[in-house]
Amino acid sequence: MRPILLSGHERSLTQIRFNKDGDLLFSTSKDKIVCAWWSANGERLGTYAGHQGAVWTVDVSPNTVLLATGSADNTVRLWNVKTGECVKTWDFPTAVKRVAFSPDGSKLLAVTEKRMGFLGTIAVFDITYGDGDLSNLNTQAEEPSLRITCTESKATVAGWSYLGRYIIAGHEDGSVSQYDPKSGDQLENVQAHEFDHQINDLQFSPDRTYFITASKDKSAKLIAASNLAILKTYVADTPLNSASITPKKDYVILGGGQAAMDVTTTSARQGKFEARFYHKVFEDEIGRVRGHFGPLNTIDVHPAGTAYASGGEDGYVRIHHFDKPYFDFMYEVEREQMRK
Amino acid sequence: MSRLGNNADWADDDEYDDPSALPATQITENKDGTKTVVSYRFNDENKKVKVTRRIKSTVVREHVNPQVAERRSWDKFGLEKGHAPGPSFDTTSVGENMIFRPSTNWKAQAAEAEKNPEQGSMKDQLKDKKVKCRICSGEHFTARCPFKDTMAPVEEATGAGDMGADEGAAGGLGAGSSSYVPPHLRGKAGGAAGEKMGGRFEKDDLATLRVTNVSELAEEQELRDLFERFGRVTRVFLARDRETQRAKGFAFISYADRGDAARACEKMDGFGYRHLILRVEFAKRST
Numbered sequence: 001m002r003p004i005l006l007s008g009h010e011r012s013l014t015q016i017r018f019n020k021d022g023d024l025l026f027s028t029s030k031d032k033i034v035c036a037w038w039s040a041n042g043e044r045l046g047t048y049a050g051h052q053g054a055v056w057t058v059d060v061s062p063n064t065v066l067l068a069t070g071s072a073d074n075t076v077r078l079w080n081v082k083t084g085e086c087v088k089t090w091d092f093p094t095a096v097k098r099v100a101f102s103p104d105g106s107k108l109l110a111v112t113e114k115r116m117g118f119l120g121t122i123a124v125f126d127i128t129y130g131d132g133d134l135s136n137l138n139t140q141a142e143e144p145s146l147r148i149t150c151t152e153s154k155a156t157v158a159g160w161s162y163l164g165r166y167i168i169a170g171h172e173d174g175s176v177s178q179y180d181p182k183s184g185d186q187l188e189n190v191q192a193h194e195f196d197h198q199i200n201d202l203q204f205s206p207d208r209t210y211f212i213t214a215s216k217d218k219s220a221k222l223i224a225a226s227n228l229a230i231l232k233t234y235v236a237d238t239p240l241n242s243a244s245i246t247p248k249k250d251y252v253i254l255g256g257g258q259a260a261m262d263v264t265t266t267s268a269r270q271g272k273f274e275a276r277f278y279h280k281v282f283e284d285e286i287g288r289v290r291g292h293f294g295p296l297n298t299i300d301v302h303p304a305g306t307a308y309a310s311g312g313e314d315g316y317v318r319i320h321h322f323d324k325p326y327f328d329f330m331y332e333v334e335r336e337q338m339r340k
Numbered sequence: 341m342s343r344l345g346n347n348a349d350w351a352d353d354d355e356y357d358d359p360s361a362l363p364a365t366q367i368t369e370n371k372d373g374t375k376t377v378v379s380y381r382f383n384d385e386n387k388k389v390k391v392t393r394r395i396k397s398t399v400v401r402e403h404v405n406p407q408v409a410e411r412r413s414w415d416k417f418g419l420e421k422g423h424a425p426g427p428s429f430d431t432t433s434v435g436e437n438m439i440f441r442p443s444t445n446w447k448a449q450a451a452e453a454e455k456n457p458e459q460g461s462m463k464d465q466l467k468d469k470k471v472k473c474r475i476c477s478g479e480h481f482t483a484r485c486p487f488k489d490t491m492a493p494v495e496e497a498t499g500a501g502d503m504g505a506d507e508g509a510a511g512g513l514g515a516g517s518s519s520y521v522p523p524h525l526r527g528k529a530g531g532a533a534g535e536k537m538g539g540r541f542e543k544d545d546l547a548t549l550r551v552t553n554v555s556e557l558a559e560e561q562e563l564r565d566l567f568e569r570f571g572r573v574t575r576v577f578l579a580r581d582r583e584t585q586r587a588k589g590f591a592f593i594s595y596a597d598r599g600d601a602a603r604a605c606e607k608m609d610g611f612g613y614r615h616l617i618l619r620v621e622f623a624k625r626s627t
Contacts, residue, residue, distance in 0.1 A: 001437070001438050001439070001440050002434055002435060002436075002437045002438075003434075003435040003436075003438070004432060004433075004434055004435070005432070005433045005434070005435050006431060006432055007430070007431055007432075007433070008431045021404075021405055021407065021408045023404075023408050023411060024411070033419075041426075041427050041432075042427050042431075042432040042434075043425075043426060043427040043428070043432060044416075044419075044420050044427075044428065044431050044432065045414065045416060045417070045420065046416050046417035046418040046419070046420045046421070047417075047418030047419040047420065048418060049418055049419075063407070064407065064411065082411075082414055082417075083417055084417035084418045251442075277442060284444060285446070285447075286442040286443060286444060286446060287440060287441065287442045287443065287446045288446070288450075289438065289440055290438070291435065291438070318435065320440075322440075323440075325439075325440065325441040325442065326440060326442060329441070329442035329443070331444070
């Protein structure tokens with residue numbers, strides 16, 4: 001496995017996302033630039049310039065036409081993926097920490113920070129894709145169609161469950177809640193992680209019926225989207241920043257490391273800057289991949305399950321294309337099942 | 341003629357018209373199907389650099405979504421605008437190869453892999469290394485050889501023999517012989533002339549027996565008792581392991597008289613001692 005190192009950013013990475021076909025990879029960092037890369041060879045397709053502050057989050061529409069980014073300059077921007085033009089800017093009173101397209105691409109949610117007297121919110125926008133030839137991309141709704149206010153604890157991450165039926169949000173106090181995307185009502189709230197340990201990442205399985213959360217409490221949990229039942233728990237020895245579910249093989253990848261502010265006082269070995277692979281079903285750790293010089297801030301898996309990429313506090317993105325041993329590994333029981 | 345008219349001087353080749361211009365890229369097809377591309381560019385110090393690349397192209401056919409295929413033809417934009425196709429060196433590099441092998445007990449394997457590389461190499465280095473004595477070919481350092489006083493090293497021993505052979509000639513004032521004889525040795529009686537320092541011992545090994553298949557628990561005194569029946573034993577050496585102090589399985593017995601040694605060799609060969617059958621033979625100078 002030879003990783004491809006992408007060094008297009010000058011500051012730490014905040015989020016990386018593969019598009020639905022897996023041929024493009026988008027990365028955002030605190031250096032205000034958004035990059036698009038070909039995932040196969042690490043060639044940079046282009047950059048999206050316009051943000052005035054650290055870019056916290058990125059998501060790409062399922063048809064890879066629009067790219068949404070949320071930034072510390074209190075805006076969400078919508079970009080034309082192909083040309084790099086900014087087609088729409090929405091202003092918010094506070095920074096935007098997470099954006100996510102609904103599975104059909106018709107809606108976009110944005111999670112805003114709680115700051116300066118403003119409560120954390122989740123805003124939902126209706127997205128249009130212009131005319132048939134994708135020409136009028138800049139005709140977008142000005143106002144959100146829905147605004148969910150998080151009165152108890154601000155949301156840090158959010159996403160759409162299967163068929164866009166629920167909005168699932170992870171909160172600063174370690175709880176996970178389920179909202180109705182039509183009415184904005186909170187349907188359920190579960191204290192999934194230890195109290196007051198922020199949830200740093202929330203990623204869905206390919207069919208979006210369950211998701212994984214990564215928390216500061218050094219664990220990741222697999223949770224069902226329909227009733228927020230905790231299915232599995234993966235315990236690590238370091239605060240986790242990101243977690244991802246791999247298609248094709250039943251693994252999960254966790255990334256984390258010493259908190260960024262403590263990095264200078266710990267050695268690379270102690271810092272545990274490794275991507276950890278756990279078996280999704282058996283909850284055992286089955287391997288680690290080293291490489292980053294800082295904590296892993298974000299991980300995303302290729303939708304076909306053939307590669308994964310990680311972005312670190314060190315400013316590098318590493319794309320790893322899996323090789324044979326990764327696909328060959330099986331538990332004894334799995335092998336027996338294969339033979340039957 | 342018109343060409344001459346255009347170029348005033350033959351030295352003004354059109355290539356040198358503009359010093360900042362780069363020569364055109366040359367592409368040559370090689371016989372083995374590879375391409376050699378010679379291109380020129382300016383490096384960071386504004387120096388012209390010639391880049392020669394040998395490219396082997398293999399066509400990999402892949403079926404993709406039409407949208408993916410369409411995206412392949414997209415032009416670069418933003419900071420990458422106008423850049424040549426292919427990964428750029430300043431943003432993309434390939435990392436070190438790493439082995440990722442999922443396993444249920446990866447922790448133990450990782451710990452082992454971390455320890456082993458050093459140990460493994462050291463082991464490999466010393467794998468076929470054996471300590472060999474230059475005097476008796478035993479498994480010890482030459483400096484520690486018990487026979488360093490009684491036996492000369494293999495090569496020197498033959499040299500000493502030669503000396504002994506022509507000692508008659510050396511005995512004189514060196515007439516007819518080219519070799520220089522130091523004054524204190526000149527005119528000395530027969531055998532002493534030309535004799536080496538260790539020469540006195542040379543004959544000794546003629547009366548030295550090598551005993552093998554000796555029990556681990558053997559004692560030097562017991563061996564002396566056994567072998568003293570046949571004559572005066574001048575020296576008994578029982579090889580011992582330096583750490584455990586156990587016998588290593590062989591010993592050397594030196595007799596004052598070769599006749600005694602021969603008798604002992606004959607009688608003691610096949611003698612049962614401490615449940616082991618001894619093998620006795622004359623010590624060879626070089627084995």
